[in-house]
Amino acid sequence: MPIGHSWSVAVLGIDGRVIEVEADLGGGLPMTKLVGLPDAGLREAKDRVRSAVRNSGQQWPGEKLTLGLSPANLPKLGSGYDLAIAVAVLAASGKVPATRLPGTVLLGELSLDGRVREVRGVLPGLLAARRAGVKRAVVPAHSLFEAALVEGVEVLGAVRLADVIAWLHGEGTLVEPKAPVETETQPVLDLADVLGQPEGRWALEVAAAGGHHLLFKGPPGIGKTMLAKRLPGLLPPLSVDEALEVTAVHSVHGSLSRTSPLVKTPPFVAPHHSVSVAALVGGGSGLAAPGLISQAHRGVLLLDEACEFAAPALESLRTALEDGEVRISRSKGSVRYPARFQLVLATNPCPCAPPRETDCTCTPAARRRYLNRLSGPLLDRVDLHVRMRPITAMNTHSDEPEPTAVVRERVLSARARAAKRWSSHGWRTNAEVPGSVLRREFALPSETTALLDRALDRGFLTARGADRCLRLSWTLADLAKDEQPTADHVAAALEFRDRGAA
Template sequence: MSYARVLCVGLLGMTGHVVEVEADLSPGLPAVVLTGLPDTALHEARDRVRAAVVNSGQTWPNRRITVNLLPAALPKQGSGFDVAIAVAMMISAGELPRGVLDGVAILGELGLDGAVRPVRGVLPMVAAAAGAGVRRVIVPLGNAREATVVPGVTVGAVDSLRRLVDFVRNGGELLEPPPADPAPPPAGPDLADVAGQEMGRYGLEVAAAGGHHLALFGAPGAGKTMLAERLPSILPELDDAAALEVTALQSIAGVLPQDGHLVRRPPYQAPHHTASPAAIVGGGSGLARPGALSLAHRGVLFLDEAAEFPSATLQALRQPLEKGRVVLARARGTTEFPARVQLVLAANPCPCASPAGDQHCTCAPGVRRRYLAKLSGPLIDRIDIRLTLAPLSAAQLTTATTGATSSAEVAARVAAARVAAARRWAEDGWRVNADVPGPVLRRAPWRLPAPDTADLRESLDKGLLSARGFDRVLRLAWTIADLDGRDRPGRSEVSEAIQLRMGESHAL
């Protein structure tokens, strides 16, 4: 029989699909025909596989070889099918025994010398295989640690096609996944390093406790970037489900650390202001790949010098900020990635950005308006907290910060506030106050008494707030109440939330 079949896994976005790799040998002119919607990299597997098989000391069948990837209507991309194709061809040619690899998914790219090289996205691939009932996988040695993260799957590792052939033919040993590095991830920068800026520190704490977006305005050197970089240090560690999502995204993007652990710390992305929309939101030829927005999922996306970003890049953020996901439509298919992030914007008040503040600004009023107008109203309306940081004085900068509140102390308060919010919204599955839909907060039993929202309703009637801003102030008020240990916000919490919300509205 000149037919064989082995299992592999393909990815569409973050979704894995078990793929059956069929190989059939027939009389005719020697050739390799690849079917099943392969992309360019997969088409080139014909030459990689042939060289790898020959250089591994195996016989190449001098016949017409047809390789089909099922389901044929599903687009296939990447080089992760190489090893499965090579094994299927050798089994169909009678070079390897049948049955040994039944029910085993095989992943990996082949070098011309027969080496098995790592590929992107092994974690979601193995998870998809496990969901389809596959209990054994063979992966490249460089991907073995991340594959072991998926429970209920036995992982074998190979570093060369020769080793895999010896395993199938002679019962040789596969490699064991390297042991996980027990060392914890390095600690990030500490909030205690920030001099002064008490209001900025408080705004950061509220943002962390409720999952709110934050905008920081002020002169150069006021501490905008220092505060933003320390936001991940006060966020709680990711739970199992979130950690698996974040780790899978980093695996797909090829940026997963080789430490054998799920990513437990909230990710932090700070792209340069020259980044294109595709780099931020995701894109690429064929099927799109995740951008910085998705790589910051469950963490922080920091846009420093936000007013210098291209307008198209900033406007592309609007829908993902509302929906918590990115949907990218391309000619070969539609890809969806999660993108539930905390957005932090930092911007100078004007192009000249005098360190001494507005009193030494040389920009005309029209220039200042046009500069911050790059942050459009619809985008800024999605930012919950807006703060203006004053320049630091010599006393603030030279005073020892040994008594300043550390990230660990703030993180404890943030964790307590998040526990309170999670307990309150447990029945509906919302994690933080920023996730709660506005209509829920405007009806019983969560609707606040009219006297407590009088200032808020007045701001809405005067046009100082949009309907979206109204709901976001309510969410902020609930977060402030959680930080204060209160069951419900009162008028003082609502007023404080209005101040946080409208802190920079006069400049936009």
């Protein structure tokens, strides 16, 4: 009995796996059966593919057809297998030669009239195919803009199933990707626009240099949000691997730009305080989609008016802040999405939030309830706690604030020092270094950490907080161009954490 073979890719989260599609003809009455753990959308593929094949000028087999997707124990979701199924059926019935199929993956949904429609997750699917040794891919023509980002794989675009059939016969050509057009980047918000706030500006520079999380607390209208929005402008551009990883998340989410698909700059995400846990972390029925924290991967997540967020949404961040990823289980499987972002919290000190704290009308109990929405375990994962003061004068020409370009040079210099120090371990920033490494391989003299030991002894600091103080002290040393932190750097790092209680 003839059997046709083709290959496609299954995407779970941003991980992919090459799938073999088999089509077996004969052995019973005319019917079509699909096996290999297909979901409801994929079970409908046999009807879509039958119409697409007929409307592409080909005859559908008039005998029993069994379609198998291997490995059979891996859930198959979505409609991206349609093109591979159609080609496998045509190869089994002898309508197309199979000479070009080995080493080629086919991705795309088929419409009833034979058009090849775009699907999500083309970029992570092709990255997985490249790791598996695949050398060629046929994708929807509308997805070429992201498929072309994968180097080492010949990418071809198909507009209709008939075009693929002609290409397999060697009688036609498929669409080749165009050279990417470099578009202008978005203008960077300048730190020179922020009046005063020397403590906040310094904390922002330290956070950018070390990849640390940051909390701004103070009256409304003093520049907390303005400072937070200028953090991405201080960060270095993404490396090639980081850019592909971030772009893969946006590909699965379906939010890639057609004009400039490769995400080269750190993303900035600022959700409204009414956001749900599923929207923030990721969720949905069947298989979870990436949430806002994964869309902020390698970038900045700003929670403005942080105390207005629901407690479950805030607490859902804790695991991601520690692990740099989220793992979500749903009925159709578990997925992993990267979520290594810099968290910036901005909050007022009380519900009424007057310009001057002396005008506050809140009771002490109301203030406590408001600030207690930021739990101790969450705040313990935030390295820099900054208490910001009201602006006292609008005239600042006597002390011109530094622009972003000047501060960014110092940040990049500090990051280069850290990257060189941790290069053998694979870390790029001080915030990524485990506390055990800082305490053993890079242990500081006891006289340098005496203040930190005293804070631990008196219960003012947790072990996690002490590790974060050590990371912060290394960042302060990098900014000062010192070989290792001094006692002053450790004291300054400890002071940044004490300010949250002020």
